[in-house]
Amino acid sequence: xxxxxxxxxxxxxxxxxxxxxxxxxxxxxxxxxxxxxxxxxxxxxxxxxxxxxxxxxxxxxxxxxxxxxxxxxxxxxxxxxxxxxxxxxxxxxxxxxxxxxxxxxxxxxxxxxxxxxxxxxxxxxxxxxxxxxxxxxxxxxxxxxxxxxxxxxxxxxxxxxxxxxxxxxxxxxxxxxxxxxxxxxxxxxxxxxxxxxxxxxxxxxxxxxxxxxxxxxxxxxxxxxxxxxxxxxxxxxxxxxxxxxxxxxxxxxxxxxxxxxxxxxxxxxxxxxxxxxxxxxxxxxxxxxxxxxxxxxxxxxxxxxxxxxxxxxxxxxxxxxxxxxxxxxxxxxxxxxxxxxxxxxxxxxxxxxxxxxxxxxxxxxxxxxxxxxxxxxxxxxxxxxxxxxxxxxxxxxxxxxxxxxxxxxxxxxxxxxxxxxxxxxxxxxxxxxxxxxxxxxxxxxxxxxxxxxxxxxxxxxxxxxxxxxxxxxxxxxxxxxxxxxxxxxxxxxxxxxxxxxxxxxxxxxxxxxxxxxxxxxxxxxxxxxxxxxxxxxxxxxxxxxxxxxxxxxxxxxxxxxxxxxxxxxxxxxxxxxxxxxx
RNA sequence: GGUGGCGUAGUUCAGUUGGUUAGAAUGCCGGCCUGUCACGCCGGAGGUCGCGAGUUCGAGUCUCGUCGUCACCGCCA
Numbered sequence: 341x342x343x344x345x346x347x348x349x350x351x352x353x354x355x356x357x358x359x360x361x362x363x364x365x366x367x368x369x370x371x372x373x374x375x376x377x378x379x380x381x382x383x384x385x386x387x388x389x390x391x392x393x394x395x396x397x398x399x400x401x402x403x404x405x406x407x408x409x410x411x412x413x414x415x416x417x418x419x420x421x422x423x424x425x426x427x428x429x430x431x432x433x434x435x436x437x438x439x440x441x442x443x444x445x446x447x448x449x450x451x452x453x454x455x456x457x458x459x460x461x462x463x464x465x466x467x468x469x470x471x472x473x474x475x476x477x478x479x480x481x482x483x484x485x486x487x488x489x490x491x492x493x494x495x496x497x498x499x500x501x502x503x504x505x506x507x508x509x510x511x512x513x514x515x516x517x518x519x520x521x522x523x524x525x526x527x528x529x530x531x532x533x534x535x536x537x538x539x540x541x542x543x544x545x546x547x548x549x550x551x552x553x554x555x556x557x558x559x560x561x562x563x564x565x566x567x568x569x570x571x572x573x574x575x576x577x578x579x580x581x582x583x584x585x586x587x588x589x590x591x592x593x594x595x596x597x598x599x600x601x602x603x604x605x606x607x608x609x610x611x612x613x614x615x616x617x618x619x620x621x622x623x624x625x626x627x628x629x630x631x632x633x634x635x636x637x638x639x640x641x642x643x644x645x646x647x648x649x650x651x652x653x654x655x656x657x658x659x660x661x662x663x664x665x666x667x668x669x670x671x672x673x674x675x676x677x678x679x680x681x682x683x684x685x686x687x688x689x690x691x692x693x694x695x696x697x698x699x700x701x702x703x704x705x706x707x708x709x710x711x712x713x714x715x716x717x718x719x720x721x722x723x724x725x726x727x728x729x730x731x732x733x734x735x736x737x738x739x740x741x742x743x744x745x746x747x748x749x750x751x752x753x754x755x756x757x758x759x760x761x762x763x764x765x766x767x768x769x770x771x772x773x774x775x776x777x778x779x780x781x782x783x784x785x786x787x788x789x790x791x792x793x794x795x796x797x798x799x800x801x802x803x804x805x806x807x808x809x810x811x812x813x814x815x816x817x818x819x820x821x822x823x824x825x826x827x828x829x830x831x832x833x834x835x836x837x838x839x840x841x842x843x844x845x846x847x848x849x850x851x852x853x854x855x856x857x858x859x860x861x862x863x864x865x866x867x868x869x870x871x872x873x874x875x876x877x878x879x880x881x882x883x884x885x886x887x888x889x890x891x892x893x894x895x896x897x898x899x900x901x902x903x904x905x906x907x908x909x910x911x912x913x914x915x916x917x918x919x920x921x922x
Numbered sequence: 923g924g925u926g927g928c929g930u931a932g933u934u935c936a937g938u939u940g941g942u943u944a945g946a947a948u949g950c951c952g953g954c955c956u957g958u959c960a961c962g963c964c965g966g967a968g969g970u971c972g973c974g975a976g977u978u979c980g981a982g983u984c985u986c987g988u989c990g991u992c993a994c995c996g997c998c999a
Contacts, residue, residue, distance in 0.1 A: 373956035422957055457933050514999035561998040683995050786999040
């Protein structure tokens, strides 16, 4: 027998018991006459004691143990004379009577501890060692618990978990596909799904009514801290629903997860912001509502005083940083540098200090009187002691830059508390997005998203103005999920394809199966998909999803542990009928 | 596709204006130690300064290229 208990089990009440434990040697402390060994497994750490007086041979053996050796030890549980309150098993130790090395270990390349000394690339190369560390292990356990709660909740709501194929068909819209060659159909390729979108709609046509799946999705696009080439979605679809039905159902899911995982009660319904409104107030479609500091339009109030930067700009806007009027020249310069970074794209930054003694000082005193600036302050809700930060330029770009500045100020003023969660729905996205390069419209969400029916006439006059019946769930500035009410009508779907520049043939070629299905009584339906990795990372207090995935890929899409992607042997290529060009 | 950061001992990092023998901590190895739990003390080993060119009397340090890695922009329906 390898073990009677785990390394996290034993307590004071177990004193006197004869036990067998197996695990890894975390560390040993050798005193010559006696040796302590910390034995670790997934459940905890238990101290083993070896004594030279009791059994010199065994004690010598224990002194030779190295880090990460796998051993089995049997002995008697005893209460410690000096306890360790920092671990759960700290009241007891095992007086070892027999010990066996099950497997020796080379010295690991980094320390397997709460805070490792290993860098990212090493940790990835030896991921199986990294996962032994409590933080990574706990992230994976958190992920497991969330997945179980999702299943529990959705099952309780009558959702059926159904698997959809992984070898599917490449589609031209959207992200690049990963493709898989077919040996039996030479010259033809499968694609891995970017999401099970069309299949879940077909399941609605099939009458399954409520579907969900925790499923891998694949997108061959450049990566980020919160993007992996393969990632996991909680994919859901429902029949006979309107937007509010979907939002209510999944507010329920979110509320359940907050409660079950974090023990937090989140008030429902979540706030709903239109895309238009969030772009105006926060400069982004995924606002962080943990703090105010909204963007205010100063275009009108600031114009006409001879300051070319503002007078010549399409748009001027400002944010009011509470209590920051004391910012030094150096800090203001830092902020100016921040907005001028190419990623932010600002040309410069105007500041106005509403000092606590009532004075108003600004970087544009030459052009504006105190009275002028007081009006700016009124527009932005500035109070005594606040700092107003103003930028000018093209509307969209300036709002974006102000949005980024807002987040920066939120960080600097410690307004983004990791332990607070403010979810909201962003609704009424534009249905279509104009692409300058190709000179045509693309679906902002996907081509099956229903327009808001009252906007349908705009298809003819001003397609860019058509609003989608789509929604995103945003928590603390992170896009956690999104979905829409779908088109279930063949004719409307055709109109949509037409506006996207699909020829009738192309549409039939790509999505004919869906159009065909719609002819056989497609119910009104809609759904949503959540970025599971992001949601877990958010609950785990991290911006990077990498440490919530057991075996993630690096920013170049490589797995440095198994070293892939890799070339294929010529034989294999030949069998697939593929020649690699350089 | 683009911008930027980083690359020095097993690991994490320091390394001045370009200057003689490249340091620290930790880990590792050896010794001592009977109540530690980041044990302590003593000693030791350990380096192609990512790689390749160039500038220079002289390059870890400067320049260019290249590779790796991270962050961001584009991209991600």
